[in-house]
Amino acid sequence: MFRILKKRFTVLMALMIVISLVFSACSESTNNLTNTSASNEKSANEDSSKDTNEDTNKDGYKEDPEDPDIDTFVTTWNTGALETMCGNPFVSGGVPFGDFVYDSLFDYSPLPKDTFLPAIGESFEENGTELTVKLKKDVKWSDGKDFTSKDVLNTFNIAFINNSTVWTYLDKVEAPDDYTVIFRWKKAGPILKQMALTVKINAPYHIYGKWGDQAIPLIAKRDENGKLDKDSDNERLKIREDLLAFKPGIENVVGTGGWVYDSSTSSEILLNKRNDAWCSQNINFEHVKVVRFTTQEASTPAIMAGEYDGDQIGYTPDVFEQIQKARPDMKVFWVPFGGQPTMFFNTSKYPINDPLVRKAIAYVIDKDALNPILEVGMKPADTYISGLVPSFRDLWLKKDFLSKLTNYTYNASKAEELLKQAGWEKGSDGFWRDGKGQLVQLEVSSMNNWPVFFLGGDAIVNQLNQFGLKSEFKPMEYGAYNDYVKNGQHTIALNFIGDISYGHPWGAYKNIYVDNMTKIGLKDPKDTSSERPDLKIKTSSGEIIDVYSTIDQLFYTNDVNEQIKLIEKLAMATNEFVPFVPIAEKTVPYKLYHTDNKFTGYPEDPTDPVWFGGDTPSVYSKLLKYGKLDVKK
Amino acid sequence: MKSLKSFFNVIVRNKRACFGFIILVIFLLIAMIGTSIIPLPKETNYAERLQPPSLSHPLGTDYAGRDTLAQFVHGSKDVIILSFLTAIFTMVLAFIVGGISGAAGGKTDAILMFITNVILTVPSFPIMMVLSMLIKVTNPVTFALILSMWSWGGLARAIRSQILSFKRRDYIEASRILGLSLGHIVFKDMLPNMASYIAYHFIMIMKSAVTASVGLMVLGLAPFSSTHWGMMLNLAMGSTAALYGSSAIYYFLTPVIGIMLFQIGCLFFASGMDEAFNPRLRD
């Protein structure tokens, strides 16, 4: 009996294995049927590149650091789920590798100073409210059609359908001929050209024209504030719904960039080089492989094993040290992008609704001591709490102006002084009591999936407790954290605040006071109106600064010296208001591996415009399309 | 008193139970006395981050330069309290449901067993993942609640069938004929007979509570105490490159060995006890 049983089990087990294998084969083959037929519609020269791809397949496609696959550039980032991919870039998660297949008119870098690298745009000219752009003439979409001004217009029409910010400022976009586009702004402003020129041109007219064209009458219907009435807005939403329902297969993605989609699994995407793209002659690789980043535990082994050529993952010092040891061929380019990790205050909550307490806490935090644990490449924090990260602050604010601001470097006695001023007293147990003699208890919350905020929060709480402010650390799961902060339940929390956008201080102040107004306690979380709170701050010199109107004014001020004056005002107000305490300035660690035997030709200077990517993986597509990365022969 | 003495006699005689018992007692001592001898270091010292073992730091230091041994000691308190609470909660839930179901029978039995079945069909770990966000984990009690809320089903069922089989035994029948109350039957007649059974499961629940809590912590879903071994493991795996050749390996191995020893202690003690109290196996 037992023997029979054993026999049955063996048979069962064998069956299970076979069935499972067949299952997995079936499901994947239906899943990827589209891939094999992918190249049917593509032009002949792509088919040839497809053939070379098949050759590498036969090689087994193993990434070995001693013998790197010189044809392929392998990188990784958080692409999101790859199952959502489809040929429509407007569907969320549709084209997660958009940087490689689409181009903006120009590639922008604020560092070392405003630079616009011509991509599919050739030149531009600014004249008051008019921005005229000349397009390159040799650009072709990956389905063989010519790229013209019609495609740019259509992209902006679709952007209107999608309620994009740029239309808040745009009056209209015109195309006098096939290779000229004119942007007409309602009012001139210093950063409007960044907004227009860096939009990814991803709506070819011959595919998305039928939706873009529907936007034209709606654009004309806007009132003087740029708003649509209810009916028109519903119409807009309907067009949008229709646009999002368009889901061609991912192999049908059509762009102007140097790459086309080849195939993918749930964890990686393979792209092939195009031979008829405007930048094809610059590109020195046949393939790009994008591996989906999920967790650091999963990606660190791959980096150690030499599977990647480049990535932008930030590491804690200890992990970084080990990677450096394992990969002496790694080069890191620390690029500032204006990211500012902070601990921020819910200024509507006791006891930090008192500015004196916030200032005291700003003095208590020893930012220099935090730096070594956070992430390698973090720069020292802006101790002036000017609202701007040091890399950008120093571009706009002079040293003698900064000397007029309060410098919140670590200073325990200053902190004690301020707390006493607020009527607080230190108890016999070493912890502070408020004016009513109550023990003060602070709570610091953070997300737990990012070492910067998790380790940083832990260390901050230790510092606060050591100083005598009783504090509790509350790390939370990412979604729960967002919910907690959104509902204003937090007292002190950690996150990025004051990130630069469009390379201009306006972006930072808008981020602090507009995007994060509920988080820093200026607006009741239950208040869903778009109304801005009233925030007037009296500086130490007695000047009263209206923060919101100053931010608006800055946006439309073209004269650089006038801009600096307004930025100084905002810096003074922020320095006085202390809505947050910066704990560092984040740089993006763009890395290249295999620099000993595979790569050459890349710019060594991290402030080179191609290295600026604003924390996105677009840097690698730029390196490739501008011919800044070559294979060692 | 007499039963306690015979309990120790059995423990001493059974090598396995004895070994497990000693491990658990050591952990208990560490958690109770160790925490008062070795204070939890609050001060961070980044210059001495992730040091290998030395005289001043017998198990090295963590990512912030704090003594790993001290964290281990305080972590063992967290782990023991958490697993103990989980075991109590689970036991209580299982006894309430299983006990009532077995003793009452009829419709009550049917309804309670239906609920138990429903609980048993929904996978427990994913539910714990959901629950850990629903009930914010801020202290061992809430955490233990999450861990026990979905794990009493099997035990409740087992208790019910135990009670059913007891019901059929002669002396229970006798008590019933004598007109003794349900409470009397349960507490005076059934419980003493089930003592070894309860003890065995109590320890085994403690063991599985450690695995589940560590799993949730490694996923980052229940980050309530930085000294809990699960959190130490999470930090060591995620932010210290423990296994790639750095001296963080000691920071990583400390909680792993802690988890291992604690579980082995539970296992040996429980299974040894089971062996010892199963009279047929005692020669």
Next chain:
Amino acid sequence: MRWIKRLLLVITTVFFATTITFLLIRMMPGDPVENMAISMVHDQGIDYESAYRSAKAMLNYDPDVPILTQYTKYLSGLMKGNLGQSLIYKRDVKQIIGEALPWTLFVLSISLLLSFFIGIFLGMYIAWKRTTILDPILSAYTAIVGSIPEFVIAFLLIVFFSVKLKWFPSRGAYSSSVKPGFNMPYFLDVLNHAVLPITAYVLGGIGRWALNMKANAVSVLGEDYIVSARARGLREKRIITRYVGRNAMLPLVTNLAISFGMIFGGSPLIERLFVYPGVGYYMSQSISSRDYILMQGIFLMITVTVVLANVVAEILYSILDPRIRMEG
């Protein structure tokens, strides 16, 4: 009649389990719209309000709809066999599960059977040779390996076999360079990717089976009929295979059937670590992104399989154990 009653019980069990999970899932803090809006603000540089509106439209999910309305909508969908569309993946939940399940079943059924057979063999051996030196050694081994959480084992395997030795890949189910389908390179690639996850499960699972088997075998050894068999002078080997093995294995076979039901859920921890596209991986993804629909679908699928597995286990038990067959 008995089977109809059974079926009704199964259906009501599934119904109640679905209701409970539905409520629990919706009560979680945070909502998918919020998560998506925040990432859109970061990625696309648009302001929060328009991001929130866009996210709501994109996800086609409105968190402000009352929970009862959502529930009735979900149930009426279920009646039509419609599990809904995943919020994040934008695809039919049925389709996602249909693609994830084979991977989970492939890895886990192999692991389960391997650990079952190795486990019962070890367990029986230990029970049998209780007085030799082997018992403590094997016990210690199973105790130690069984006491280390599976994901720690998995992590160690990745470091040694993937990073240090570079023998096996550490993530995914196959590489993008092979073409999926009925071809040898694909099968080999799939097997190559499955080696580490399977090893992690097996190393972690053996201990449990061995200990269960040992406990059962030990208790069977104490039974009177074994004593009398020994007294009758039957050969030790015969007693072990014929009497002890079979009787000790009986409850484990039911356990095996139930475990088969359980494996449909995969392991969120291990699949996440290996980025293995199985059910557990999607489970942990859907929980962190609050993809209610997908979460709900996976819970339902697991519930149904667990219930079915229990039924199968019951039937198996009644076939294998003649006493029950006679009673029933």
